[in-house]
Amino acid sequence: MEIAPQDLDGIRELVNIGVGKGAGILSEMTGSTIELTIPEVSIYTPDEFGQLASQIGTERYSAISLDFRGAFSGMAYSIIPADSAHILIDAITGEEPSDNGAERPFTSIHAETLKEIGNILINGVMGSITNVLKSQLTYSLPSYCEADIPSLIQKVGQEHREAILLAETHMFIRNLNIEGKILMIMGSASFEILVERMREISRDSEA
C-alpha cells in the first residue's frame, strides 16, 4: 500500500494524541510534570525491517507488550533502553536516582512499575486508534520482556508481521530526558484498514 505524506501526518497526530493523554495520566499519578515530545513516526514494510534493525541497532530494550485482536490485529510495544529502566523508575516513583543503577538488581516489582508506565502510554495510543476505527478489540494483559528490536519483531506471529509503525519520542521528567518508542506491529490488512479510515475522516472533514 502506498503511504502518502498526509497519511503519515494523520497517524502522527493519532499517536501524538494518545501519547499526550498517557503523559497527562502519568503526570497526575506521579505528581511530577511529565512531558513527551511530538513523536517522529515512520512506517516500515517487511522489506524494510532490515533497514529498521540497522537504524536502531541491537541495543537491549525494556519492552511492555500488548497483543490486540479483532478487525485490527497485532502487537503494540512501549520500549525504553534497558539501561534507562532504573532511571525512569526512580524518576517516576520520586526516589533519589542511584549512582549505581546499573549494578542494582532489576526485580519483578520494577518490571511491574515499567509495565504500568508502558500500559498507560500504549493504552493512550490504542485509545486514539480505536476511536478512529470505531471497532471493539480484545486485548491480552500487558507483559514485560527485555530484548533487542529485531527479537521483539520476531515475537509477533508471521501473519501479523507485515507493517511496523515506529513512533519515537522523548520523555522529560525531573530534568531527565529519556528516550522512548512505541512500536506497533500489525498485518497489512489491519494497516490498510487504519489508513483507509484516516483517509475517510480526512475526506469527511474536507467535504
Place this chain on the structure above:
Amino acid sequence: MIQQANLSIIANFSDALPVGICIIDREMTIIFWNRTLAGWSGRSGEEMIGLNLLDLYPDLNTHAFRTRIHSVLDGGPPAVFSSQLHKTFIPCTQSDGTLRVQQTSVIGYPGGDPDHPCAMIIIEDVTELDREIRSVRRMKDQALLEVQERKRAEEALEKLNVKLNLLSSVTRHDILNKIMVIDGFLGFAEEMATDPTQAEYLAHVRAAAMVIQNILVFNRQYEQLGIEEPTWFAIDSLIEAIDTEERLPIRLACDGISIYCDPMLEKVFYNLYDNALRHAEGATRIEITCQPSSSGLRIVWEDDGTGVPEDEKEEIFKRGFGKNTGMGLFLVREILAITGITITETGEEGKGARFEISVPEGAYRIGNPA
C-alpha cells in the same frame, strides 16, 4: 439473568484463588467480591455488593484512576496498577497494622450483559515479595557502601605503601652505602691491628655489619613479595635455570607440570638448592618428584645428606633461624603461602632432608602454560 449465572461460575472458582477479585459495573458499583478480598478487607461479599467502589475508597476517586478504569469499561485495553506507584489499590490492613502491598490489573469483564459493560479488578498480594526485595536492596546497598569504604581504605593504604616503600628503599640504599664504608675501613683497621683482642673485636664488628647487610637484602626481597600477580610456572624450566655447576646434580621427574605461584617462585628452588649446598653434608644428589593426588599436587625435594634433626623441622622455617642469614626458608614458606601452597620438612635425620610442597587443587596443571 445471564450475568447472574456467570457471576456464580466466577464465584465458584475465584473463591479458591489466592488473589482478590472484584467486579464493578459502569457506575463503579460492586457486583462481585470474592472470598480472598473479603478476608483481606474484613468485609464480606454480602456487605459489599451494591456499594459504590469510589465512595468506599475515595483514593480511587481521582481523574487518573477514573479515566483508566472507564477506558477499560469502554472496551479499551487492560489497565495495570503497580505496587511502586500505588502501594495499595483497595486498602487492606494486616494483623500487624500495615497495609497489604498490591499489584492490580483491571480487565474488561466479558461475562456480563453487553449493554452493561463491567470490569474485573484482580488484586495480587505482593507484600512478602516487596518486603524481601526491600530487604535484599538494603543489604546490597549496605554491601556496596562497605565495598566503597573498603576501596577508599585500599587506595589510602596503597598510597601509604608507596611512600613507605620509597622511604624504605632510600633508607636501605643509604645504610648499604654506609656498610660499604664500614667494610672498607674495617679492612684498613684489620690490616693495622696487631693486638689479637683488637682483631677479635674488629671481627665481631664485621660480623655484625654483615648481618645488617643480610637483613637489608632480605628486606628488599621480602618487599617484592605479592607485588606482582601470581602466574603459571613450569617446574622444569625453573629447575633448569639453577646453576648447579655439577656440585650437586638435580634429578627431576615433573615433566610438563606447572604451578600457580608468586613470580618469586624461582627463589624458592634457588633457596632450597642453596640450603642443600650449605647444610647437606655428604649429599651426592637432589631428587625432585611430583605426585598428583585427589587433593592436589605433592612436590617432593630430597637430598641424601645429613637431614634435619627432629626438633628443628619447624624451627628452620622461622625467621632468623640457622647459621647463615636465617631468612632463606622463611622466605620460601612466605612465597608459597601467597597462592595457598605449603611446605614442610619430613625427612629422617641421618638419611637426608626431604621437603614436601603441597599444591592445592586448581593451583597446578599438567601441561606447560601456553
